[in-house]
Amino acid sequence: MKVLVCVKRVVDSSSEVVLTDDAQAVDGRYAGFTMSAHEECAVELAVQVAAATGGSATVLTLGDADAVEQLRAALAVGCTEAVHVLADSSTYGPADVAREIAAVAGDFDLVLLGNDAADSGDFQVGIRLAYELGRPVVNGVTNVSVADGIVTASGAGTDGHETYRVPLPAVVTVLEGGVEPRYPTVPGRMKAKKVPIEERSPVASPVGPSRVRLLLPPPAPSNVQVLGKGADAAPAVVDLFEQLGVLSR
Amino acid sequence: MESTPAGEAVEVSREALTFARSLAAEGGGVPVDAVLVGEPSAELAATLAAYGVRRVHALTGEAFASYAGAAWAAGVQDARETSVVVMAAGTPRGNEVMAHVAAREGVAMAANVLSFSGLSPFVVTRQVVGGAALEEMRLADRPAVFTVAGHAVEAAPADVPGSAEVVVRAPAVAEADLVARVVSSEEPEPDLSGTLKSARVVVGAGRGAGSAEGFAELVELTELLGGSLGVSRVVTSLGWRPHHEQVGQTGSRISPELYIPCGISGAIQHWAGCSTAKSILAINTDPEAPMVTKATYAVIGDLHEVVPAINAEIRRRHR
Numbered sequence: 001m002k003v004l005v006c007v008k009r010v011v012d013s014s015s016e017v018v019l020t021d022d023a024q025a026v027d028g029r030y031a032g033f034t035m036s037a038h039e040e041c042a043v044e045l046a047v048q049v050a051a052a053t054g055g056s057a058t059v060l061t062l063g064d065a066d067a068v069e070q071l072r073a074a075l076a077v078g079c080t081e082a083v084h085v086l087a088d089s090s091t092y093g094p095a096d097v098a099r100e101i102a103a104v105a106g107d108f109d110l111v112l113l114g115n116d117a118a119d120s121g122d123f124q125v126g127i128r129l130a131y132e133l134g135r136p137v138v139n140g141v142t143n144v145s146v147a148d149g150i151v152t153a154s155g156a157g158t159d160g161h162e163t164y165r166v167p168l169p170a171v172v173t174v175l176e177g178g179v180e181p182r183y184p185t186v187p188g189r190m191k192a193k194k195v196p197i198e199e200r201s202p203v204a205s206p207v208g209p210s211r212v213r214l215l216l217p218p219p220a221p222s223n224v225q226v227l228g229k230g231a232d233a234a235p236a237v238v239d240l241f242e243q244l245g246v247l248s249r
Numbered sequence: 250m251e252s253t254p255a256g257e258a259v260e261v262s263r264e265a266l267t268f269a270r271s272l273a274a275e276g277g278g279v280p281v282d283a284v285l286v287g288e289p290s291a292e293l294a295a296t297l298a299a300y301g302v303r304r305v306h307a308l309t310g311e312a313f314a315s316y317a318g319a320a321w322a323a324g325v326q327d328a329r330e331t332s333v334v335v336m337a338a339g340t341p342r343g344n345e346v347m348a349h350v351a352a353r354e355g356v357a358m359a360a361n362v363l364s365f366s367g368l369s370p371f372v373v374t375r376q377v378v379g380g381a382a383l384e385e386m387r388l389a390d391r392p393a394v395f396t397v398a399g400h401a402v403e404a405a406p407a408d409v410p411g412s413a414e415v416v417v418r419a420p421a422v423a424e425a426d427l428v429a430r431v432v433s434s435e436e437p438e439p440d441l442s443g444t445l446k447s448a449r450v451v452v453g454a455g456r457g458a459g460s461a462e463g464f465a466e467l468v469e470l471t472e473l474l475g476g477s478l479g480v481s482r483v484v485t486s487l488g489w490r491p492h493h494e495q496v497g498q499t500g501s502r503i504s505p506e507l508y509i510p511c512g513i514s515g516a517i518q519h520w521a522g523c524s525t526a527k528s529i530l531a532i533n534t535d536p537e538a539p540m541v542t543k544a545t546y547a548v549i550g551d552l553h554e555v556v557p558a559i560n561a562e563i564r565r566r567h568r
């Protein structure tokens with residue numbers, strides 16, 4: 001069975017977020033780049049499903065030349081083919097991205113994506129893709145398995161742990177938390193370097209996101225009261241505990 | 250509209266109704282209608298009236314018996330009639346159903362909106378990058394589709410209540426829209442994070458703990474305070490502590506009297522889970538760490554020196 005997994009190169013937002021001068025994007029020059037956390041899990045599930053069905057897992061990204069780094073990362077953990085739609089992803093809205101993925105995804109039985117990207121947080125590329133392809137879509141799941149042409153997908157829902165069973169071909173979006181993404185091994189990395197990457201041009205010009213500009217929320221004023229440095233601060237800390245009543249005398 | 254199994258409107262939906270009302274007022278007093286799956290209980294209908302809802306579209310029939318994002322979106326489309334704005338609370342369901350609506354209508358959608366600024370053009374501000382940045386986004390299409398972020402506004406009933414007239418609808422739903430539906434739902438896994446969420450004091454630990462063995466003194470402090478231990482994602486990813494102890498966006502949200510994050514930098518995703526603590530005492534080697542600057546109190550230093558000294562001081566005073 002042929003599985004396609006879609007990943008996005010995003011700025012690593014665990015450190016401070018800085019905007020570009022034109023306020024159109026998050027500046028990744030200092031923070032570095034990564035793949036969205038949900039997509040790391042989607043890659044892991046794609047590799048597992050491919051192995052279980054004797055099939056293949058192909059990774060796709062739409063992004064500039066640097067996004068090849070995220071494709072190599074997915075190849076290093078078990079994807080065997082990669083498609084790179086070369087484009088400036090910042091000029092693409094969710095509907096544009098879905099259209100470009102659809103142009104590639106027709107050959108695949110199962111398409112996995114992250115539920116939402118860590119940067120744009122749009123929550124809609126997978127759903128728009130499903131409509132482009134005329135296929136069913138299951139959202140926000142943490143477990144995916146395939147048998148007899150049926151994909152079983154489940155995750156925490158509003159009413160407890162919810163299960164869907166959908167015939168292939170289908171689209172599934174994945175949330176972090178169900179599987180532990182594996183770390184690349186050294187041979188995995190070596191192999192990933194040699195995989196030829198299929199480069200494609202976009203099939204249509206983008207309409208673009210509906211972004212006017214990005215802003216940073218105002219920093220909360222710091223009112224921190226420093227109780228001291230090192231071990232010497234212990235008496236002041238215990239005074240505080242007593243004052244707050246969290247320690248019974 | 251989402252409601253609890255007991256038939257009460259969930260808070261985020263009441264917030265979304267409050268948001269909808271301010272939007273409707275800005276638009277010259279246009280009516281606010283609500284869509285929900287199933288017929289409302291008397292209590293829910295009363296809440297909807299109090300929140301200014303003119304008409305309640307209750308989706309009924311086999312097609313809505315179990316959750317299917319596409320079918321629910323078809324029901325919303327059927328009920329929206331001439332409405333030019335379609336919105337929901339920014340819950341997983343809300344985001345999913347609205348994305349289906351947007352895809353079906355061929356319009357843009359904005360997730361997790363906090364506020365709007367003007368109607369022509371209709372511009373909204375929403376959370377992106379997990380809340381670390383905001384985006385101003387133009388929603389020029391009709392209908393304008395979006396979801397409202399939790400706590401974007403405070404839920405408040407209307408000055409003038411609505412009539413909440415219930416219109417029962419059973420729209421025909423295409424077979425294709427029912428393919429991806431929930432076929433079974435089970436009781437959620439036992440929630441091991443219960444004590445963490447209800448603890449009066451939470452001792453937090455992050456990468457600064459250094460190793461799985463580095464938790465001894467932190468566990469001791471937790472016990473001395475009769476609290477719970479909460480950790481950052483780095484700690485669970487490294488396998489030092491179990492996932493049910495994780496605090497943050499993808500962990501538990503806690504609101505203790507006192508949170509004591511030790512060796513935690515305070516990344517936005519961690520902050521999302523602890524920002525509602527009454528007071529925060531950060532222990533960190535870095536005086537510039539976001540957790541320190543956002544805290545109420547701080548001790549600058551190595552947790553492996555500070556925490557044992559605190560434990561010794563507690564034992565000395567409370568022997």
Ligand SMILES: Cc1cc2nc3c(=O)[nH]c(=O)nc-3n(C[C@H](O)[C@H](O)[C@H](O)COP(=O)(O)OP(=O)(O)OC[C@H]3O[C@@H](n4cnc5c(N)ncnc54)[C@H](O)[C@@H]3O)c2cc1C
Nearest residue numbers: 014455456457481482497498499500512513514519534552
């Ligand atoms: C989609 C997504 C979801 C996420 N969800 C969560 C979540 O739910 N919860 C969560 O916590 N994170 C989450 N993260 C990860 C988050 O971005 C950070 O990477 C993580 O919180 C950092 O953990 P940390 O503070 O322990 O480590 P670091 O950021 O490495 O910080 C360590 C801190 O310890 C201090 N320190 C080091 N040594 C010592 C010492 N000996 N004594 C005292 N201080 C010391 C350092 O000065 C530093 O401030 C998420 C990330 C993503 C992308």
